[in-house]
Structure formats: C-alpha cells, structure tokens
Amino acid sequence: MSEISTDELLTIAVRVARQGAVTARRMRDEAIGDVETKSTDTDVVTAADKAVERQVIEALLAERPGDGVLGEEYGDSATVAPGAVRWILDPIDGTVNYLYGLPQYAVSLAAEVGGAVVAGVVINAATGDEWTATRGGGAWRAGRRLAGSARTTLDQSLVATGFGYDARRREHQGAVLARLITRVRDIRRLGAAALDLCLTAEGSLDAYFEKGLNLWDHAAGGLIAEEAGLVVGGLSGAPAGNEMLVAAPPALFGALHDVLVELDAAGGP
Numbered sequence: 001m002s003e004i005s006t007d008e009l010l011t012i013a014v015r016v017a018r019q020g021a022v023t024a025r026r027m028r029d030e031a032i033g034d035v036e037t038k039s040t041d042t043d044v045v046t047a048a049d050k051a052v053e054r055q056v057i058e059a060l061l062a063e064r065p066g067d068g069v070l071g072e073e074y075g076d077s078a079t080v081a082p083g084a085v086r087w088i089l090d091p092i093d094g095t096v097n098y099l100y101g102l103p104q105y106a107v108s109l110a111a112e113v114g115g116a117v118v119a120g121v122v123i124n125a126a127t128g129d130e131w132t133a134t135r136g137g138g139a140w141r142a143g144r145r146l147a148g149s150a151r152t153t154l155d156q157s158l159v160a161t162g163f164g165y166d167a168r169r170r171e172h173q174g175a176v177l178a179r180l181i182t183r184v185r186d187i188r189r190l191g192a193a194a195l196d197l198c199l200t201a202e203g204s205l206d207a208y209f210e211k212g213l214n215l216w217d218h219a220a221g222g223l224i225a226e227e228a229g230l231v232v233g234g235l236s237g238a239p240a241g242n243e244m245l246v247a248a249p250p251a252l253f254g255a256l257h258d259v260l261v262e263l264d265a266a267g268g269p
C-alpha cells in the first residue's frame with residue numbers, strides 16, 4: 001500500500017466523519033426510540049450509534065480496503081496490509097446527551113499508524129463545530145490554531161470530568177470530586193470525553209480528567225489536545241488510558257496530577 005501523508009489521512013477522516021455527523025443528526029428522532037443497554041442499565045446504545053459506525057467503516061474501507069477499524073460498537077477489525085492504517089472510531093461520543101437531546105455529542109475519528117495516532121477529527125454532530133489535528137501539524141478549529149488555557153493555578157481553574165456507568169465506580173468518582181471541588185475554580189460535567197478534550201485544547205476549559213475511558217473516547221481528542229500544547233497522560237508516569245486520563249497545559253498538569261494522586265482518583269472499582 002503506497003505511503004499516505006497525515007494531511008491526506010485527515011482529509012479522509014474529516015469527509016467521512018462529516019457524513020457520519022449528518023446521519024446522527026438526521027436519525028435522532030427515530031434512533032432514540034430504538035435503544036439497547038450494554039455494560040449497565042444506564043450504558044445505552046442507540047440505532048444511530050450502530051448506523052453511523054457501519055456507515056463510517058464502509059466509507060473508510062471502500063477508500064482504503066487494507067485498513068482496519070476499531071469502533072465502539074463493532075470492535076476491532078485488524079489491519080490486513082503492511083503499512084495500513086487503523087482507524088479509531090466513536091460513532092456518537094456522548095450517547096446519553098444524544099438520547100436526551102443535549103447538543104453535546106460527537107463523531108470522533110482518529111488514524112493510527114504503527115501504533116501512534118497521527119491524525120484526528122472531532123465533530124459536534126449537533127452544532128457542526130469541528131476540531132482537527134495532525135501530528136506535528138497543530139490543532140485547529142475554524143482556521144484558528146489552538147493553544148490551550150494560559151491559567152497557571154489550580155484554584156483558578158475550570159476543570160471538566162466524567163463518571164462511569166457502574167454505580168460503585170461512580171461512588172468513588174463522586175468521593176474524589178467532593179474533595180477536589182474545594183481545590184479548583186469549579187467543575188464541569190459535559191458528558192462527552194472527545195468534546196471535553198477539544199474544549200480544553202481551545203482553552204474553553206482549563207483542564208480535564210477522567211477514569212475509565214476507552215481508546216475510542218480519547219484517540220482523536222487526545223491528539224488535538226497534545227497538538228494544542230497540552231500534556232495528556234495518566235498518573236505516576238503512566239500513559240493516558242483506561243486507568244486515568246489527565247489533559248492540562250504544562251503549567252497546570254503537575255498540580256492537578258498531584259491532587260489526583262493524593263485523592264486516589266485512579267483507584268476504586
């Protein structure tokens with residue numbers, strides 16, 4: 001398979017993700033009538049999550065048959081050709097917001113080559129807002145290069161986070177929040193990790209952290225945050241991942257990291 005540039009990968013990702021966003025918006029009224037549950041009774045999947053994922057997979061593999069796709073709903077189809085790309089897809093991130101009609105849900109699509117994410121796009125399917133990045137090429141929204149927040153102290157920081165679908169985990173996350181909330185300006189729970197990462201990348205939030213994310217929740221948003229100059233990582237030197245993801249400007253990352261370690265934010269079920 002011929003070498004493809006990250007810009008070309010981004011062009012494909014943006015085109016396919018925009019089509020997915022249109023489908024998500026068009027289907028909303030009918031899709032919320034067809035809802036199933038996954039890990040718990042509150043972990044929902046709608047007909048639109050599945051339809052958007054099938055549509056995106058079809059479009060990607062029609063253009064690049066040798067590639068693979070890791071998607072939230074249909075899992076991982078391994079890459080089949082050397083040098084192929086693995087696409088990492090969350091068809092509708094923020095499905096509970098989608099169900100309730102809260103305009104905070106997104107199509108998130110990243111291109112991974114040789115184990116590294118090299119291009120990513122996140123589109124708020126309700127508003128059309130779009131964030132993109134290529135590795136080394138910066139992070140962008142509406143032609144503006146993003147640079148994250150300039151805030152330097154935690155007590156003045158607006159921090160976003162999220163909660164899992166398991167009640168025991170939520171109990172632990174709630175306890176952490178009860179002690180963190182006195183150490184920051186305020187907390188925001190917006191309900192979609194991909195959008196939380198993009199809002200932090202553009203400085204509309206100062207920092208974000210969450211335990212329990214899957215790769216499809218943060219692959220594209222994580223690259224956008226990194227290319228905006230943010231540090232994106234786990235705790236105690238671990239990479240960002242299911243155990244914990246923290247995204248913050250370099251001036252804030254250390255302070256937030258240390259408080260999260262002190263509060264055992266990565267602990268619990």
Ligand code: LIP
Pocket residue numbers: 072090092093094095096161162163164165191192193194210217
């Ligand atoms: C959601 C994440 C969010 C998290 C939710 C859920 P989904 O993903 O984006 O940050 O707090 O529990 O995991 O399920 O809407 O794709």
